[in-house]
Amino acid sequence: MNGKIKSLHLERQAYVYIRQSTSAQVHENVESKQRQYALAERAVSLGWAREAVQIVDEDQGKSGSSAQGRDGFARLANDVAHGRVGAVFAIEASRLARSSQDWQRLLSLCSVAHVVVIDEQTVYDPSHRDDKLLLDLKGAMSEQELHWLSLRLAGGRLNKARRGESYVTPPTGYVWGGKGLELDPDESVRSAVALIFERFSVEPSARAILRWARKTHFLMPKRDRVTSEVVWRPLGNIRLLNMLHNPAYAGVYAFGRHPVKTVLVDGEIRKVRVRLVEPAEWSVRIDKAHPPYISWEAYMTNQEKLLQNASRAGRTTRGAPRQGSALLAGIAICGRCGRRMSAHYDARGPWSYTCYGDGSKGEQRCWAVAGPPIDRAVEQLFLETMVPSELDLSLAVEAEVKQQADSLEKAWRARIEQARYEARRAERRYKAVDPDNRVVTRTLESDWEQRLHDLAVVEQQYAEARREARIELTSQDRDRIRQLARDLPAVWKSPTTVAADRKAMLRLVIEAIAVHPVDVPQRTTRIRVQWSSAAVTEIVIPRPCGQDCRAQDPKAIERIRELAAAGLRDDEIAEQLNTVSVRTRSAGLRIKMIAGRAAS
Structure with a gap:
């Protein structure tokens, strides 16, 4: 038994934390998953009873960049704070957290609660300064590793985008060819796409196109990703707006139209995707990258039309x-x-x-x-x-x-x-x-x-x-x-x-x-x-007249009282007032009612 593992630790439970960042890693990186589950046997070999070993795998498929949304990590930290955990097992620090804030919080809890941290090779006691220093370095490296990975991936995507090749799926009406995007060889598909933009040039809004599509039984084509066969489906609002906003139909390759920004939401740091930015702010823009359905001028006209139609975009629309x-x-x-x-x-x-x-x-x-x-x-x-x-x-x-x-x-x-x-x-x-x-x-x-x-x-x-x-x-x-x-x-x-x-x-x-x-x-x-x-x-x-001038004119009231004193009936008073253009917002009977009240 390792000298850092005391009877105090063995009397508590051993938590084996298992996490992979994406669902694809869970299904494809089988070896990593087996290594993590094998830590349960390491806990038994170090002296814990098999029934005292708890597997925490609720966070499979979730990123370690933040503790938000990781229920397994939250349960682990809570049980550590309440003294129910003697050891935390993980194959490396990055499995527990890739955020220095979350990592330091967990280490502080482990230090106060006398919990050891164990990986495949070593046992660490966070209450010891040397072990704490090593764990701090491992946590910092895990956080920076995530940053380096992001930079490399983003750089690769941007470099591919500068060549106009960063497409996942061609937009409807296009197919992949020898030189990039080409017009769909199916004439029925091309005609349907062209008709959408032709209709938007005469219809007042995108919703009007949807009404027209229902009235004419118009269906929109879509190629199956696996078989490449054309499937005809009713035109939906989201798909229509995506087509109208997509500059690819103007022959322009665009990258970076939806940048991700870090913001504070209810006191928490979150990453949100900006809906649309101006063309001048796109990361990459290549004009005449492929054959267009509409001109660039028509595309910009459509964007202005959509903006003006958006009643929630602000009071200027x-x-x-x-x-x-x-x-x-x-x-x-x-x-x-x-x-x-x-x-x-x-x-x-x-x-x-x-x-x-x-x-x-x-x-x-x-x-x-x-x-x-x-x-x-x-x-x-x-x-x-x-x-x-x-x-x-x-x-x-x-x-x-x-x-x-x-x-x-x-x-x-x-x-x-x-x-x-x-x-x-x-x-x-x-x-x-x-x-x-x-x-x-x-x-x-x-x-x-x-x-x-x-x-x-x-x-x-x-x-x-x-x-x-x-x-x-x-x-x-x-x-x-x-x-x-x-x-x-x-x-x-x-x-x-x-x-x-x-x-x-x-x-x-x-x-x-x-x-x-x-x-x-x-x-x-x-x-x-x-x-x-x-x-x-x-x-x-x-x-x-509005409510503020309906019968409060002193001259009108004085005239009504004079006519009433002369013995005129209410309808006769109303007739005389109407003759001299003394009116309320609703003339006639309304004047008669006011005359009755004023005379009294």
Whole structure:
């Protein structure tokens, strides 16, 4: 028995701590795992009873860079502090901790609780200064080793990225070729990817593309990582946003778009991944690295569009057009403080535009104004201003709609053609086999039947899309398009034009609208419309009274009392007040009610 191991240690339990950093190491580095579990036999050989040896392996597959999330290490430290442990076994210091802070904390507990630390060769007593020095050095080396490993791995990745080769899986629409990324040879895949970017150039938001995909039964291709076969699946929000944010589709190789930063979260040090950084901050950027689907300018336009649609990105963004009644939601700006005004909906009345000031600093609400009068004024200005050449507009609209329909038709036909090719190839393989070889024949026959079933499903989906989404334009459709193109007010007021469509049309030509209250000489609202062309139009409309001016005007109250003293009924008083334009926000009956209260 080693002289450092006393009866005090043998009376307690021996803890064998086992850890490997990743799940891959657990499954592949079998020898390391066996060495660690063999420490239990070393504990028995040093004098501990077999039933007194505890295996602590809850932290398998977890990094030792921090004690956070390592339940096994936490249990070990807790039992050491409570005097239940006589020895801690580990093949090396790095298994217990690769952080000097966690390592020193454990050694301090072991020193006070008289616990020895044992590896494959040596027994250490942390209460002895020489042993403590050796353990300190081992812990420091383990921490620095992790840092050196990280530097070497990061350097290797960066060097590979500088050559434009650090791809794990090619984005949809690309495959690996002899010179790096190449366009997918499958025309149906290329058509589907190109159609997504074409739709985003005309749709107001990514969610609108998802609605279009559901309406047209559009499916997105994805190549299986093992078989490389194309699988068609419904388009999801995460996948769509990843495509729109990926600069690879602009022919640009980018590395370092999601850097990792160390931050404090609730007093704990954590590593978090930054969602997206500006192109100037990317670690590596190689233009024209491979064939593109869109230009770099189109990619940057898409990023700005996505940023403006992100309602949570900050008050400077407009947010995507939604179905709310407020026409100017997202583009209305407070004329007092310059902040973006919010559309406030109240079940008791119409919506309003409200500036809440800087709520993060506890400021009070800046001001609010009724929404419908402002919306009507801007709507009238928009319809009066948008009077282009009827012929040019009708031809342009017809061409745009036809192009969209043709693109969708092309994507469907390419997918059907690919399904037919797969079915024909399965048929040829089946017919080329000796009929007497029943094992192979049954397999190929099953594959042929599956390909025929896939073809039937695609053709059925195509038929449903043609019927529901009108992929092919009829002569009646073209006539209707020309008619609507010549009459923008008809399109604007059409029952099929939803609120989000009206907002999207407005944002095509209007950048922002500043709304400013004016109290002198009259109570009005000044509206400054900033057009996308940088021109500015200013209009002024009356501003309805709010709660603060509803019947508190002393002159109005005095006039009501005079009329009541003259013997007039409430409805007669209300009629006279309305005649001389003494009004509240709700005229008529509301005036009658106020007259009754004032006269009393």
